[in-house]
Amino acid sequence: MLESIIAYGLATGAVYAMIGVTYNVMFSASRVFSFTAGVLGMLGGVLGSLFILRLHLPAALGFVATLAAGALVGIVTEIVTVRPVLKSLDQHLYVLSTLAFALLIQQFTAIEWSTEPQPFPRLLPLPGGPLDQQFWLPILACAATIIGLELLYRRTLVGRAFLAIAEDSYAARALGLPEQRLRMASYALAGAIGALAGFAGGEVLLAFFANAPMLNFYGFVPVALGGMGSNRGAAIGGLALGLFQQAANFLVGGIFASVAVFAVFIVVLLARPEGLAGAGTARRV
Amino acid sequence: MDAPAPPRAPFGVTEPALVRPKSMATLEMAAPYIGLTLAAICLPLVSDDYWGGIATRACVYWVLVSGLNLVVGFAGQIAIGWVALLTLGAYTASVLTAGTATPELSPYLALILAGSAGAIFGVIVGLPALRLRTFYFAMTTLGFATIVTQVALAWGSVTGGGVGVAGPIFPGPFSTQWGFYYFCLILAALCTWMTANIAASRFGRGLIAIRDAEVAAEACGIAKPVLLMTVFLFSGAAAGVAGGLFASLQSYITPDAFTFDLSVLFFIAILIGGRGSILGPLLGTIILTVLPEFSAPLVAWSTFLYAALLLLIVLAIPGGIAELLDYKNRRPLERHREIVPRPDLLPRVLNRTIEAGPLILDGITLSFGGVRAIDALDLELRPGEVHGLIGPNGSGKTTTLNVISGYYPPQAGVARLNGIALPPGAAPLRASRRIARTFQTPRLIGGASVLQNVMIGGTIDGHGSFAESLLALPRHWRDETRLREAALSALSVVGLAQLGAVRADRLQHSELRFIEIARALMLRPAFLLLDEPAAGLSAEEIRRLGALIVAISHHGTGVLLVEHHADLIFDICDRITVLNLGRVLAVGTPAEIRSHREVVSAYLGA
Numbered sequence: 001m002l003e004s005i006i007a008y009g010l011a012t013g014a015v016y017a018m019i020g021v022t023y024n025v026m027f028s029a030s031r032v033f034s035f036t037a038g039v040l041g042m043l044g045g046v047l048g049s050l051f052i053l054r055l056h057l058p059a060a061l062g063f064v065a066t067l068a069a070g071a072l073v074g075i076v077t078e079i080v081t082v083r084p085v086l087k088s089l090d091q092h093l094y095v096l097s098t099l100a101f102a103l104l105i106q107q108f109t110a111i112e113w114s115t116e117p118q119p120f121p122r123l124l125p126l127p128g129g130p131l132d133q134q135f136w137l138p139i140l141a142c143a144a145t146i147i148g149l150e151l152l153y154r155r156t157l158v159g160r161a162f163l164a165i166a167e168d169s170y171a172a173r174a175l176g177l178p179e180q181r182l183r184m185a186s187y188a189l190a191g192a193i194g195a196l197a198g199f200a201g202g203e204v205l206l207a208f209f210a211n212a213p214m215l216n217f218y219g220f221v222p223v224a225l226g227g228m229g230s231n232r233g234a235a236i237g238g239l240a241l242g243l244f245q246q247a248a249n250f251l252v253g254g255i256f257a258s259v260a261v262f263a264v265f266i267v268v269l270l271a272r273p274e275g276l277a278g279a280g281t282a283r284r285v
Numbered sequence: 286m287d288a289p290a291p292p293r294a295p296f297g298v299t300e301p302a303l304v305r306p307k308s309m310a311t312l313e314m315a316a317p318y319i320g321l322t323l324a325a326i327c328l329p330l331v332s333d334d335y336w337g338g339i340a341t342r343a344c345v346y347w348v349l350v351s352g353l354n355l356v357v358g359f360a361g362q363i364a365i366g367w368v369a370l371l372t373l374g375a376y377t378a379s380v381l382t383a384g385t386a387t388p389e390l391s392p393y394l395a396l397i398l399a400g401s402a403g404a405i406f407g408v409i410v411g412l413p414a415l416r417l418r419t420f421y422f423a424m425t426t427l428g429f430a431t432i433v434t435q436v437a438l439a440w441g442s443v444t445g446g447g448v449g450v451a452g453p454i455f456p457g458p459f460s461t462q463w464g465f466y467y468f469c470l471i472l473a474a475l476c477t478w479m480t481a482n483i484a485a486s487r488f489g490r491g492l493i494a495i496r497d498a499e500v501a502a503e504a505c506g507i508a509k510p511v512l513l514m515t516v517f518l519f520s521g522a523a524a525g526v527a528g529g530l531f532a533s534l535q536s537y538i539t540p541d542a543f544t545f546d547l548s549v550l551f552f553i554a555i556l557i558g559g560r561g562s563i564l565g566p567l568l569g570t571i572i573l574t575v576l577p578e579f580s581a582p583l584v585a586w587s588t589f590l591y592a593a594l595l596l597l598i599v600l601a602i603p604g605g606i607a608e609l610l611d612y613k614n615r616r617p618l619e620r621h622r623e624i625v626p627r628p629d630l631l632p633r634v635l636n637r638t639i640e641a642g643p644l645i646l647d648g649i650t651l652s653f654g655g656v657r658a659i660d661a662l663d664l665e666l667r668p669g670e671v672h673g674l675i676g677p678n679g680s681g682k683t684t685t686l687n688v689i690s691g692y693y694p695p696q697a698g699v700a701r702l703n704g705i706a707l708p709p710g711a712a713p714l715r716a717s718r719r720i721a722r723t724f725q726t727p728r729l730i731g732g733a734s735v736l737q738n739v740m741i742g743g744t745i746d747g748h749g750s751f752a753e754s755l756l757a758l759p760r761h762w763r764d765e766t767r768l769r770e771a772a773l774s775a776l777s778v779v780g781l782a783q784l785g786a787v788r789a790d791r792l793q794h795s796e797l798r799f800i801e802i803a804r805a806l807m808l809r810p811a812f813l814l815l816d817e818p819a820a821g822l823s824a825e826e827i828r829r830l831g832a833l834i835v836a837i838s839h840h841g842t843g844v845l846l847v848e849h850h851a852d853l854i855f856d857i858c859d860r861i862t863v864l865n866l867g868r869v870l871a872v873g874t875p876a877e878i879r880s881h882r883e884v885v886s887a888y889l890g891a
Contacts, residue, residue: 033420084600092419095363096556097599099423103549103592111585213545217428224421255439262428266413269425273416 005246007135011204013242014142015041018197019219020226020234021145022190026074028166028229029186030086032094035102036077038216040070040191042106042209044198045120046113049207052121059123066199067192074191077101078184102212110209120202134203141200145193146235162186166229218245221265317564318477325470329463336578337466338534343574344469345530350551350570351476351563352523355516357552358560359489361496362414362513363423366430368548370521373406374399374528375452375538376437376444382453386443392453392533399529400522407521408514415510430548437540449539452532469530476523479755481563483519486754486761487740487747487768488512493561493730494741501728504690505804506716506745515751546588550574553591557598559607561732568606604732614788624799625780626829628836633774634806635840641719641811642703643667644843649688649698658684660867661698666812671834671844673854673875676864677888682847683725685864686814689845690722691715702812716745721805722814727797731790735781735800738789739772742807746771768807775803779833794821802833812843819850831857855879863888 022037047069051062081097124133152159164172165182173179198205198215205211221241226233241261248257328340349371356362380386381395390398413425437444444450454460459468483489491512494502502509532538554573558565577587598605646664650657659681666672674682687693689700694710701707702718721742729738747768749760776782779799784792789800798818805813815834819827827850835857838844848854854861855875863870863884870888871881878884 081596088603092361092363093599093603095419095423097596099365100592100596100599104589104596107586107589107592111589213427213431217424217431220424224424253439255435258432258435262425262432265428266425269421270413270416273418273421 001250005250006243007132008204009243009246010239011135011138011201011242012246013239014138015197015201015205015215015238016218016222016241017142017235017238018138018145018193018200019215020222020238021149021231022194022197023220023223024229024231024234025149025186025190025193026077027223029162029183029190030078030082032082032086032098033220033228034077034082034094034098035216036073036081036098036105037190037194037219038214039102039105039212040073040194041198041201041215041219042109042212043070043073044195044200045202045205045207045211046109046118046198046209047195048199048202049118049120050113053119059121062121063123063199066195070191070193070195071188072191073105074187074189074194075184077191078187082183082187083180102216106209106212109212113207113209115209117206117208120205120207122203138197138200138204141196142235142238145196146231149231158182158185218261221261224265225268318481321567322474329466334462337462339575339578341462341466341469341534343571344466344473345527345534346551346554346574347473347567347570348469348476348530349524349527350554350566351473351480352520353551354555354558354563354566355480355483355489355492356411356520357555358558358562358566359484359492359496360513360516361492361560362411363419364410364414364426365423365552366410366426366428366545366548367524367551368543368545369410369426369430369433370403370406370524371528371531371547372433372437372540372543374403374525375532375535375543376450376528377402377525378529379450379452379532379538380443383450385445385450392455392529395453396526396529400526403525403528404518404522407517407519407524410521411513411517414513414517430545434540434543437543445539447539447541449537452534452536452538453529454536455533465533469534472526472530477563477567478757482754482757482761483751484561484563485765486749487744487764488515488751488754490733490737490741491744492516493733493737496560497730497732498728500692500712501724501804502741503692503712504715504722505741505808506713507741508713519751519755549588549591553595557594557605559605562605562607565605565607565610611788613786614791618784618787618791622784622793622796624796624826624829626799626833627777627780628833630774630778631836631840634771634778635809635837635842641668641841641843644689644703644720644812645701646685646689647699647701649685649695649700651684651688651693651695657867659688659695659864662864662867662869664862664869666843666845668811668843669838669841670859671838671846671857673858673861674845674847674864675849675851675854675861675888676870679866680864681867682864683816684867686722686816686845686847689715689812689814690720716808719808719811720814721808721810721812723798723801723805723816723818725816725820727794727801729789729797729800729804731788733789734786735789735792736769736772736776736785738800739775739785739803739807740768742775742804743768743771745808771807772803775806776800778806779803780829795823795826798822799830806837810842812845813837814845814847816847817849818846819848819853827853 019037019041022040023033026032026034044066047066048062051057051065052059057065081101082094085093085097126133153163161177161182164177165179169179218241222234222237226237245257245261248260329337353364353367356364378395378399381390381398382392410426410429414422438446455465455468458464491502491507494507495509535542550573554569555566558569573591577583583590602608644666646662649659649662651659662685674685676682688695691710691712691714699706707718708714747764749764754761773782773785776785779802781796781799819830822830831853834844846858858875860873861875861878862872863878865887871878871884
């Protein structure tokens with residue numbers, strides 16, 4: 001039992017962590033929390049199943065196509081829901097526009113794909129067991145994402161430009177950085193990461209439209225608790241959340257697990273609205 | 286003092302709405318509601334049972350949406366998981382009447398208890414809104430919605446789990462389909478009336494102020510926690526009652542009946558209707574309920590359609606239906622408007638008898654990070670005096686104002702009014718001490734009328750409670766009449782009475798500055814803090830502003846004036862404090878300051 005708690009917990013936790021990273025990448029480029037983060041994770045599973053099981057593409061090709069589609073959704077998110085409202089004085093409009101866009105995609109998937117969970121293909125011809133690919137694939141993908149982003153941000157010029165935008169977009173623009181294109185690139189990157197999360201966790205979470213709101217919430221919990229913008233915080237928070245949830249699931253039942261996660265989330269945020277690792281509030285007047 | 290003598294109308298507009306008989310204006314506002322009610326009452330004459338069911342559903346939804354509207358449309362809290370409270374109310378009513386856990390109760394009692402349960406959980410769900418920013422709060426409501434359904438599924442012994450439980454059946458005249466329709470219609474009409482009362486009260490204006498100008502709301506003494514919790518309580522109760530009705534309408538409920546799509550419908554009906562409106566969301570609810578009935582494919586695609594509508598509204602018409610209906614605010618305004626303050630009318634506003642002592646800052650120190658914004662600052666403001674606060678950019682002028690008005694708690698030192706220490710960092714408590722202020726950038730509610738904006742300044746002088754406003758009891762009317770009259774007087778004083786009915790975001794910058802002064806005057810302030818009131822004004826307007834400020838001080842109000850226009854400062858101030866790098870460089874009369882060597886070299890320039 002213990003090993004299946006750990007295996008399931010780390011696998012789902014890795015998916016949550018990657019959705020958290022998706023939130024972060026979009027947030028740092030635009031100061032916008034987008035409801036499309038969970039939708040991207042859902043699409044990763046659905047598109048993977050669509051490309052490989054229904055359209056019979058080879059797994060590698062299906063993988064690339066899924067990530068490309070995720071990136072495309074990311075770009076459309078930026079153009080349709082973020083860019084028009086960024087200029088607006090009313091800072092809350094983005095919550096509504098991204099929510100509307102997320103619902104559009106989710107409902108479209110429910111109607112055109114299926115309202116029932118659909119199977120996700122086995123990606124590698126390996127034997128199963130407690131160390132099955134469905135458990136280590138998401139963990140591997142999560143580790144690759146975190147390390148890849150670290151390298152991107154620290155070692156490449158584009159990555160440093162991303163950081164500059166995240167730190168101070170006015171100053172970055174004054175330096176001549178193409179803010180808008182960088183923002184689009186960030187959203188494309190976030191789209192690909194979100195799709196990767198759903199794809200890697202496909203066998204655990206299945207190809208199911210209702211994964212979108214579920215991932216939206218459980219992906220946001222590590223971000224909110226770990227402090228926004230911190231990918232390492234999201235990774236640690238996500239894995240801890242997955243383990244906690246699975247342990248509670250096995251030991252006391254699923255309801256308690258959800259209630260407990262929710263309660264912890266609310267209590268921590270009420271005590272420290274800026275997250276466990278976040279900084280204090282800014283000046284208001 | 287140079288008050289413009291003849292009280293002429295400064296430009297030839299007929300004064301809108303304000304001078305018309307009040308009954309006419311009320312009738313015009315009530316007309317759409319009366320029309321809708323009549324149509325709803327006559328519905329059984331022209332409609333079959335199928336449409337009767339849809340109309341009942343629209344009524345039930347509106348009972349919930351009317352309450353949620355105060356949360357989303359007025360207070361601006363993004364509560365997207367409100368279906369959770371509908372679920373809770375539905376199960377409470379059904380379980381209590383079915384008697385699975387308790388003795389069987391009467392459906393009416395069960396409905397009341399459903400409302401109570403909704404109210405309690407409304408507050409619990411709402412609590413995080415006090416501390417969390419928009420997206421976080423949206424997420425907590427979303428999380429709550431998921432959990433309630435899971436609990437309903439798992440708690441099989443009480444809720445029947447996936448099998449479900451029968452909804453309550455109301456006895457007597459309400460047992461038939463049309464009887465039940467009228468029952469729901471009465472409750473829906475009641476909710477409309479109650480929320481419209483709130484919308485037109487100081488509580489409704491306070492909610493909009495929290496939504497659009499939170500900082501200014503605090504300066505007006507609006508206590509966000511109390512107000513928000515009251516609204517969550519009411520909204521939760523409405524949702525709980527709606528849940529009980531919903532269960533009865535469905536006649537049998539399972540967790541599947543409460544999809545997230547319903548939440549989306551409620552939420553989007555409000556935004557399509559327009560924030561800060563009652564009629565708009567009412568029409569939105571009717572439209573969204575009826576729309577999918579026109580063709581079968583629309584049923585499956587309804588949530589998709591709602592989402593598309595939401596996206597369209599957010600991107601194209603953020604004001605929603607209410608903005609489309611607001612034809613009055615599309616009439617062009619006079620181009621060349623002139624602001625002619627009437628300081629001679631001040632006695633109507635500042636009819637205060639309280640004699641305040643001085644406001645004294647003693648050794649106030651505040652740093653931001655490594656920067657000492659103000660350093661051991663002493664300052665004395667006397668009643669009836671205009672005190673200028675000048676200094677280069679970054680010398681700590683606005684920070685001083687923010688410490689006095691309680692936005693920043695100082696790290697050392699104390700501010701005393703009349704010898705009693707002001708609680709540090711408690712902005713909403715300043716209004717009751719009669720300390721009013723304006724802001725460097727005017728902080729007004731763009732979507733509300735000028736008159737409403739000014740009335741917000743007098744919020745703390747209302748006596749009626751939320752419940753009294755809800756039911757439009759006498760004290761509510763007395764409050765409203767008094768606040769309206771005071772606001773009209775304050776607007777006349779600053780010379781903008783003719784713009785009272787206009788939406789504030791249509792005015793020009795200089796007018797907004799004067800409206801902020803009118804709002805501050807509503808407090809009958811003992812001390813008035815003005816943060817660069819002359820910025821962006823023409824030379825003539827600055828002269829009139831100066832005369833107005835002097836007149837205000839002659840009524841016993843102490844004025845602290847932060848300004849860069851040296852002429853204005855030296856013309857009207859009784860005393861001047863010069864700041865440099867957070868420290869007092871000099872204090873004295875205008876003549877002393879003008880000849881002060883350090884001031885001249887540091888600031889005024891030789």
